[in-house]
Amino acid sequence: MPTIKDVALRAGVSVTTVSRVLNNRGYLSEELKKKVYHAMDELHYRPNELARSLSRSKSNLIGLIVPNAANPFFGELISHIEEYAYNQGYRLLLCNSLLDRKKEAEYIDMLRSSRVDGIILGSHTLEVEDYRHIHLPVVTFDRQISDDIPYISSDNYRGGELATTLLADKGCRKIAHIGGHPHPDLLALKRLDAFKAVAMKRGIAHIEIHTDVDVFHYPQYGPLTARLLEEHPDIDGIFASSDMIAAYALKVCREHGRKIPGDIRIVGYDGVKLTDLFSPSLTTVAQPIPDMARRAVDLIIRQMQGGQVEMEHVFPVELVEGGTA
Amino acid sequence: MPTIKDVALRAGVSVTTVSRVLNNRGYLSEELKKKVYHAMDELHYRPNELARSLSRSKSNLIGLIVPNAANPFFGELISHIEEYAYNQGYRLLLCNSLLDRKKEAEYIDMLRSSRVDGIILGSHTLEVEDYRHIHLPVVTFDRQISDDIPYISSDNYRGGELATTLLADKGCRKIAHIGGHPHPDLLALKRLDAFKAVAMKRGIAHIEIHTDVDVFHYPQYGPLTARLLEEHPDIDGIFASSDMIAAYALKVCREHGRKIPGDIRIVGYDGVKLTDLFSPSLTTVAQPIPDMARRAVDLIIRQMQGGQVEMEHVFPVELVEGGTA
């Protein structure tokens, strides 16, 4: 593979000059540029980013840790983050933590070794302390790790209000919230808070059920919903903490002979593309995923440049009325 | 950030020695190792992978280009590839081509600049010629680019047979195949071939419809299916070329008042996790995604090591009977 030296030789200039045209620094006559570019083309030259990164001590790499790329929500997030990062001149190093503490810690180490310029955390199973030692631009999704690490989230409380209010307005008398384990650090918990508050205010019976630990292990939501229906046959509204959970709830309700939305109304959360693939489409509280993805990348870049950044980035949600509520 | 030099100084040895314990090369007394490890710990030392990669001219990076990480099939693929690659000591550089020729070409250039050790192509919109110049271990999914680039696919023809035979066995009299644009290079075309062959043999009326270009632009499958139902109201079986397409077909059929599987039977392809999230679960031809992911990584590694590899890697498919057929 040709190096900058080969190009210099071929173009009859010094490596410094080649480097200059490569980075377009300082004055360079058109003629000179042409000559160098020509040599590059002839040799099929591709600058070695490893060497550049090493020498500049800047890799233009962003690490992204998510629980699982196979999850539709994270799939969309990844897709948008990658796209925007690429447009800003950054490459993406992707990691699936599978919500495993040890693996997540390893990944963080690995990313530091890789000298990424920053880390976007969509998964954060570790303790606050573990994150303080990263010493790198970081931004998290849906968790406030410390007051010097910016976070991005949707307006969870508002989302919970929208969903629950919709159920109430549609006349539900007994509603349930289904979600993952309510870890106190998770901002998604606010969806539940709002659910309770609205139900209370509207004088509606409400119950909450959740998984033990792994929020993203979907098969468990089937039995969970089934149990809900058996123990509370009079349930007529469900607020699921994600669209995937809503989909499972929808399925199980139907299998139990309930008409949706006739007997039971269901509202999801996230607004992933997949929602309109169901029949009827899922009614859901949509997060502006592309905007959030973009913000994540921007925050990494701004921190990298030493800029001061806001710590809270709460994005507005929107109720998308499908046919399940 | 501490360097190997700092560690050497702190441990009272040379950098060579530190490098040796880092790579566990040659004989090293336990005592010496301890000393070095201790120094590393004290300094919170993390070897700089950029420097290592540069010096060894091996990055332990694998580039993965997919059409879109938000697509459930690719989401699962990415997830498995990442997991296996990581276990083998490789990191993943992810790219979304969005099926855009120019972008894909740019990504390939970028990955070469990044000195990835190999490229896994889940997206391949370019001409054969463009790929011959990569000069790097490559493996593709579902497309045979040339006879020296290994490819991975499911047994498309067999899958098409399974799906179509199922429809025939269930008594369908007029069936349709819905898929993306049938690009001749795409191995997925064999699903269609099998569909036609089986339908012919069983004496069943059959038609095929497909999108114009972008296979992964799902919204278009709605209208496409709607048109199908209007022009051929007597359709009683659909073989969709992916689970996502099947999901859209399911939805549209229902919206047109058809009972599934009573009036129309639907079979998908891929076997993504999402299939059992529908009610009823989608009947589909499942590909062994984890095995295929693993093979992709193995093939990159083996080629990298200069090993000779088979060119064809066709994986068995399995009919998964959900409730739509």
Added chain:
DNA sequence: CTGAAAGCGCTAACAG
């Protein structure tokens, strides 16, 4: 405006 040379952090001959 251009080039020589030092250095980014690590590896690997090659000596000792």
Added chain:
DNA sequence: CTGTTAGCGCTTTCAG
């Protein structure tokens, strides 16, 4: 068995 030293390919002072 351990250390010296010359790269890996590029950037960036610092002279000229």
